[in-house]
Amino acid sequence: MDLKSLIRDVPNFPKEGILFRDMTPLLQNPKALDFVSQNLVKDVDLTQIDYFAGIESRGFILASHLAATHKKGFLPIRKAGKLPPPTKRIHYALEYGTAEIELPVGHGKIMIVDDVLATGGTLQAAIDLSNLAGYTVQAVGVLVNLTFLNKMKFNNKEVLSLVQY
Numbered sequence: 001m002d003l004k005s006l007i008r009d010v011p012n013f014p015k016e017g018i019l020f021r022d023m024t025p026l027l028q029n030p031k032a033l034d035f036v037s038q039n040l041v042k043d044v045d046l047t048q049i050d051y052f053a054g055i056e057s058r059g060f061i062l063a064s065h066l067a068a069t070h071k072k073g074f075l076p077i078r079k080a081g082k083l084p085p086p087t088k089r090i091h092y093a094l095e096y097g098t099a100e101i102e103l104p105v106g107h108g109k110i111m112i113v114d115d116v117l118a119t120g121g122t123l124q125a126a127i128d129l130s131n132l133a134g135y136t137v138q139a140v141g142v143l144v145n146l147t148f149l150n151k152m153k154f155n156n157k158e159v160l161s162l163v164q165y
Contacts, residue, residue: 053077119149
């Protein structure tokens with residue numbers, strides 16, 4: 001399936017010089033959404049996954065759909081101050097600033113999911129936070145990997161992705 005044709009380029013969003021990859025058209029296509037749910041995990045042993053953890057906000061959409069499709073739980077990785085305690089937080093650097101994310105404290109085996117992997121700061125912070133909060137990260141997957149901006153690996157393998165730029 002040609003997923004790239006369902007991802008819209010939005011120049012200068014959210015700020016000048018950024019080319020935003022909008023997955024809204026893909027989400028509006030039930031066949032594409034099903035394709036993503038089946039293929040983003042094709043190399044993942046789902047018996048080793050208890051939860052799909054989605055990074056706010058578009059990662060929520062993908063991870064919750066994966067959780068429902070594969071009969072697993074969903075965990076939100078949110079901006080700081082949005083979840084009730086007990087949580088763990090981590091502060092990290094972005095391409096254009098800093099941020100803090102949090103996750104409920106718990107345990108279990110997870111797959112972290114997000115929409116786009118750019119430089120890797122947020123995804124690496126989510127991995128570190130998950131470990132800090134008590135989870136074991138089994139897999140990491142993104143819809144779009146901007147490979148020209150990162151060489152990120154997880155467990156010495158390329159990050160799972162369905163679209164690369």
